[in-house]
Amino acid sequence: MSKLNLVFLGLILSPYVVAEVPTPAKLLAYNCFNCHGDNGVSKGGVPSIKGLPANILELHLKNYRDGTQASTVMGRIAKGLNDDEIKELSSFIATLK
Amino acid sequence: MAMHRRDFLKLSALAGLSVSGCGALRETTSSQNLNARVVIVGGGIGGVTAAKYLRRFAPNLQVTLIEPSTEYVTCPVSNWVIGGTRDIKSITQKYDALRTRHGAKVVHDLVTQIDVEAKVVTTKSGAKFNYDRLIASPGIEMKWDSIEGYNEAASEIVPHAWKAGAQTLLLRKQLEEMKDGGVVMIAVPANPFRCPPGPYERASLIANYLKQYKPKSKLIILDAKDNFSKQPLFIQGWKDLYGYDTPNSLIKWVPASEDGKVTAVDVKRKTLRTEFASHQADVLNVIPPQQAGLIARQTGLTNESGWCPVDAVTWESKIHPNVHVIGDASIAGKMPKSAFSANSQAKACAAAVVSLLQGDDPAASKYMNTCYSLLSPKYGISVAMVYQINDDGVIDEIAGAGGVSPATGNKQLEATFAENWYDNIMADIFA
Ligand SMILES: Cc1cc2nc3c(=O)[nH]c(=O)nc-3n(C[C@H](O)[C@H](O)[C@H](O)COP(=O)(O)OP(=O)(O)OC[C@H]3O[C@@H](n4cnc5c(N)ncnc54)[C@H](O)[C@@H]3O)c2cc1C
Numbered sequence: 116m117s118k119l120n121l122v123f124l125g126l127i128l129s130p131y132v133v134a135e136v137p138t139p140a141k142l143l144a145y146n147c148f149n150c151h152g153d154n155g156v157s158k159g160g161v162p163s164i165k166g167l168p169a170n171i172l173e174l175h176l177k178n179y180r181d182g183t184q185a186s187t188v189m190g191r192i193a194k195g196l197n198d199d200e201i202k203e204l205s206s207f208i209a210t211l212k
Numbered sequence: 213m214a215m216h217r218r219d220f221l222k223l224s225a226l227a228g229l230s231v232s233g234c235g236a237l238r239e240t241t242s243s244q245n246l247n248a249r250v251v252i253v254g255g256g257i258g259g260v261t262a263a264k265y266l267r268r269f270a271p272n273l274q275v276t277l278i279e280p281s282t283e284y285v286t287c288p289v290s291n292w293v294i295g296g297t298r299d300i301k302s303i304t305q306k307y308d309a310l311r312t313r314h315g316a317k318v319v320h321d322l323v324t325q326i327d328v329e330a331k332v333v334t335t336k337s338g339a340k341f342n343y344d345r346l347i348a349s350p351g352i353e354m355k356w357d358s359i360e361g362y363n364e365a366a367s368e369i370v371p372h373a374w375k376a377g378a379q380t381l382l383l384r385k386q387l388e389e390m391k392d393g394g395v396v397m398i399a400v401p402a403n404p405f406r407c408p409p410g411p412y413e414r415a416s417l418i419a420n421y422l423k424q425y426k427p428k429s430k431l432i433i434l435d436a437k438d439n440f441s442k443q444p445l446f447i448q449g450w451k452d453l454y455g456y457d458t459p460n461s462l463i464k465w466v467p468a469s470e471d472g473k474v475t476a477v478d479v480k481r482k483t484l485r486t487e488f489a490s491h492q493a494d495v496l497n498v499i500p501p502q503q504a505g506l507i508a509r510q511t512g513l514t515n516e517s518g519w520c521p522v523d524a525v526t527w528e529s530k531i532h533p534n535v536h537v538i539g540d541a542s543i544a545g546k547m548p549k550s551a552f553s554a555n556s557q558a559k560a561c562a563a564a565v566v567s568l569l570q571g572d573d574p575a576a577s578k579y580m581n582t583c584y585s586l587l588s589p590k591y592g593i594s595v596a597m598v599y600q601i602n603d604d605g606v607i608d609e610i611a612g613a614g615g616v617s618p619a620t621g622n623k624q625l626e627a628t629f630a631e632n633w634y635d636n637i638m639a640d641i642f643a
Binding site: 145158 | 570580628
């Protein structure tokens with residue numbers, strides 16, 4: 116076996132080769148942590164978003180976006196998100212452990 | 213087994229192998245520890261966020277962050293320390309979690325050279341670090357002597373306090389020692405500079421201190437601009453809180469068009485010179501014009517503007533490949549030079565670096581920013597925006613999104629959120 120194949124074999128057997136690059140919508144979810152805290156757990160007045168079900172997150176974001184839900188800042192942020200992004204980032208946040 | 217070049221690249225990059233020429237292999241790491249190496253220059257907001265998220269996205273990456281200080285005093289909330297409502301300890305962050313929880317290597321040293329050809333970083337102590345990709349988040353450097361008489365030595369007497377730490381404490385001490393009835397002066401630069409609303413938040417929180425403890429005093433802002441960030445909200449707040457536009461106003465703002473641009477400083481006599489006048493102060497704060505951190509200029513990562521041109525998706529330098537620049541040092545289209553921006557950029561850059569190391573095409577994502585400012589401990593305002601990359605590859609604002617707090621907004625609630633934002637973003641970065 117050539118050195119090359121040995122290297123690849125080692126790789127395939129190694130448990131560490133997995134890397135998960137977030138999609139653009141998931142990256143947006145990571146931006147929420149700026150205000151909502153590490154992994155979505157807040158230390159104070161801004162509500163935590165970790166643990167909220169996807170449909171509730173989606174509803175909040177859409178209500179903030181169209182103004183049916185009053186906010187200091189969420190409306191201004193939600194207006195920058197489209198339906199697809201809201202859907203994907205909400206289901207991603209709902210799966211956070 | 214058949215392998216496409218793309219898959220081969222993917223595996224070899226993750227294994228820390230680099231490809232030179234047609235399929236020739238060069239092993240770049242020890243054989244038990246097969247992974248690619250990313251070196252991060254600068255352990256501030258951008259650098260630490262990038263390190264943490266690189267490890268999150270690719271737990272097998274070797275991430276080494278190089279930063280001279282063993283603690284990081286944040287600029288955000290340093291104006292509250294200057295105003296006397298927080299202490300410096302509460303804004304001092306540590307690197308422990310990055311090491312122990314996220315498995316990045318943290319080296320306390322100064323990077324003195326980046327060899328972009330050999331892909332080697334050299335530090336002051338003489339240590340060398342090879343990298344497959346490098347992320348630089350070196351922040352800003354003052355443009356010394358662009359205001360006559362204001363250089364590094366002068367800043368030991370008249371602080372800029374635009375990098376937090378000893379400078380913050382020096383300005384605070386001078387305010388505490390000032391007599392009631394004294395005049396505080398702040399010289400503010402033209403755009404672009406770090407934290408566009410920062411000087412006006414500082415003015416507000418100093419005014420809050422003066423109002424309580426030295427009510428006969430005045431604060432004058434001498435500005436090299438005619439407009440500033442969140443201006444209508446600041447002016448309204450100064451009226452609500454500090455008698456702005458009345459004869460007894462605590463704050464006076466002098467725009468460039470009214471001879472506000474400071475051209476020279478005499479630090480011993482505490483005087484400022486503008487084109488047509490000379491001003492005597494008791495406490496002086498000079499915020500000079502700025503440029504990308506020294507190492508970025510030494511490495512040739514800057515253009516004639518003094519800042520670093522980068523790709524808006526990957527943050528890779530447009531000058532040197534395999535080197536990414538994020539944070540204040542970068543040219544980021546419409547994004548302001550803020551901690552929130554640096555954090556948003558760092559996450560996208562980390563994702564792009566992992567994609568590139570795997571041989572994938574990085575996907576364009578949106579970015580976010582929000583800057584909170586306090587006008588008093590109970591009076592907060594904000595400006596927010598979501599950004600996308602336009603057809604010219606430039607980061608642009610999304611029409612209809614973002615904007616400033618409404619004039620009728622709940623200032624007290626926003627002050628609470630401002631304080632909580634600080635704790636939460638710091639946990640996102642340093643915990
Ligand atoms: C008074 C003030 C208030 C602010 N308030 C806010 C706010 O409320 N909200 C907000 O979003 N932003 C705020 N900012 C802006 C924010 O501080 C910056 O935008 C942010 O720090 C930028 O991050 P950075 O990683 O680019 O640079 P920095 O955080 O400055 O980090 C750069 C790091 O690189 C290191 N470094 C430099 N050269 C080298 C080298 N050669 N080798 C190794 N290490 C090196 C430095 O030691 C430093 O630790 C404020 C700024 C100021 C001045």
